[in-house]
Amino acid sequence: xxxxxAFLFLVIFFDAILADEGRHSxxxxxxxxxxxxxxxxxxxxxFWAHYGSAIPSDEQIRITPSxxxxxxxxxxxxISSTEFWEVEVFxxxxxxxxxxxxxxxxxxxxxxxxxxxxxxxxxxxxGLGLFFDxxxxxxxxxxxxxxxxxxxxxVNYDHFKDGNKQQLGGCMRDxxxxxxxxxxKIRYYNNVLTVFYHAGMTEKSDDYELCMRAENVKLPKSxxxxxxxxxxxxxxxxxxxxxxxxxxxxxxxxxxxxKSINEADRKKYEEQYGEFSSKLETQKEEFKKDHPDKKPxxxxxxxxxxxxxxxxxxxxxxxxxxxxxxxGKTGELTQEVNNLHSAVSKQQNSGGSVDYSxxxxxxxxxxxxxxxxxxxKDIASRISNSDVKKLEQIEQNxxxxxxxxxxxxxxxxxxxxxxxxCVSSSYFTFFLCTQIVxxxxxxxxxxxxxxxxxxxx
Ligand SMILES: [Ca+2]
Ligand SMILES: [Ca+2]
Numbered sequence: 001x002x003x004x005x006a007f008l009f010l011v012i013f014f015d016a017i018l019a020d021e022g023r024h025s026x027x028x029x030x031x032x033x034x035x036x037x038x039x040x041x042x043x044x045x046x047f048w049a050h051y052g053s054a055i056p057s058d059e060q061i062r063i064t065p066s067x068x069x070x071x072x073x074x075x076x077x078x079i080s081s082t083e084f085w086e087v088e089v090f091x092x093x094x095x096x097x098x099x100x101x102x103x104x105x106x107x108x109x110x111x112x113x114x115x116x117x118x119x120x121x122x123x124x125x126x127g128l129g130l131f132f133d134x135x136x137x138x139x140x141x142x143x144x145x146x147x148x149x150x151x152x153x154x155v156n157y158d159h160f161k162d163g164n165k166q167q168l169g170g171c172m173r174d175x176x177x178x179x180x181x182x183x184x185k186i187r188y189y190n191n192v193l194t195v196f197y198h199a200g201m202t203e204k205s206d207d208y209e210l211c212m213r214a215e216n217v218k219l220p221k222s223x224x225x226x227x228x229x230x231x232x233x234x235x236x237x238x239x240x241x242x243x244x245x246x247x248x249x250x251x252x253x254x255x256x257x258x259k260s261i262n263e264a265d266r267k268k269y270e271e272q273y274g275e276f277s278s279k280l281e282t283q284k285e286e287f288k289k290d291h292p293d294k295k296p297x298x299x300x301x302x303x304x305x306x307x308x309x310x311x312x313x314x315x316x317x318x319x320x321x322x323x324x325x326x327x328g329k330t331g332e333l334t335q336e337v338n339n340l341h342s343a344v345s346k347q348q349n350s351g352g353s354v355d356y357s358x359x360x361x362x363x364x365x366x367x368x369x370x371x372x373x374x375x376x377k378d379i380a381s382r383i384s385n386s387d388v389k390k391l392e393q394i395e396q397n398x399x400x401x402x403x404x405x406x407x408x409x410x411x412x413x414x415x416x417x418x419x420x421x422c423v424s425s426s427y428f429t430f431f432l433c434t435q436i437v438x439x440x441x442x443x444x445x446x447x448x449x450x451x452x453x454x455x456x457x
Pocket of ligand 2: 138
């Protein structure tokens with residue numbers, strides 16, 4: 001007996017060393033669930049599919065209620081392609097009777113199980129089943145019992161003998177009606193299968209004890225995790241509160257270790273990420289159910305923040321474009337006006353008849369052009385002032401320019417014969433109109449940008 005105990009301690013000791021020094025573990029959120037908010041409003045568990053009597057709720061999934069002949073189950077939708085892994089399951093089996101039934105099973109199988117006779121799942125599975133068998137079918141007074149069984153897909157579970165000749169290993173523990181959730185930690189690493197058991201008498205995470213250990217175990221390299229339960233003539237509530245899966249890979253090299261962030265932080269972030277993903281998935285499913293005709297939110301909508309940033313960016317881009325165009329066009333316009341002016345002066349010097357009022361008009365246009373230019377510069381340099389007054393002034397100037405241009409054009413046409421070197425009136429009008437459009441456009445964008453600025457600050 002003492003030797004046996006010593007052996008157990010040795011096993012636990014070496015396992016602890018392995019846990020500390022060896023494996024690299026990664027949380028797999030698509031193969032896990034935990035509360036709060038396990039279920040969506042419609043009663044689905046993100047990344048998991050359930051069947052039979054299973055009813056997901058906020059904090060747990062009731063795989064069977066304490067009613068006769070119930071079967072229920074919950075399986076991952078995603079296939080796990082990691083060869084080695086560790087699963088921690090938190091559950092409660094409770095019933096009013098001194099004896100309960102039938103029990104609960106945790107699975108890792110090549111294909112997801114269907115409703116069936118083995119603790120709520122199909123027989124002849126390919127992979128591992130860990131059974132929490134409440135009812136003593138063979139009358140050996142060795143139940144409740146925790147038992148691991150590996151099946152290659154050909155064997156029928158011997159329900160009437162509690163599979164006692166089929167087990168890979170196990171331990172006799174009473175897991176019914178415990179004050180806290182009972183836990184099982186199943187580790188499959190380098191073809192060694194280890195099951196640790198937490199009796200649910202405390203909430204301490206380190207109260208695990210070794211239940212069974214087997215070497216040279218061959219499980220499918222990829223498969224589905226599941227948890228199922230069944231009741232018979234006797235019935236218990238079978239509730240699962242958490243299912244946490246980690247993939248296990250060989251330890252990191254020194255170089256990989258240097259690159260990776262602190263292990264504890266990483267685990268924490270992974271689990272947080274898993275929770276967020278799960279929550280997001282829940283919300284997406286709820287949204288889909290509530291709005292069956294609409295596309296997923298992220299395709300169609302942007303957040304308020306994203307929209308504001310986009311508006312600001314677009315407004316600034318447009319402003320830059322307009323400012324560049326304005327700059328270029330103002331230069332061209334000034335050049336044209338100067339040309340016109342010099343043409344008129346030339347004509348005057350050469351003794352040609354010059355309409356005095358026409359020159360006055362041109363002088364007016366130049367002065368107004370300068371006014372407009374000044375206002376634009378002023379607006380550009382001041383962000384917070386109200387632009388309404390200035391816009392009105394600009395508008396007034398533009399009207400005056402248009403009137404003057406009208407006069408100029410008619411006079412220019414009258415003088416066309418005596419002024420062959422003058423700039424064509426339509427060309428000149430084009431430049432003026434372009435400038436007007438640019439100024440108005442700029443002013444509008446300026447206002448828009450101010451609004452966006454005010455929203456932020
Ligand atoms: Ca049994
Ligand atoms: Ca038995």
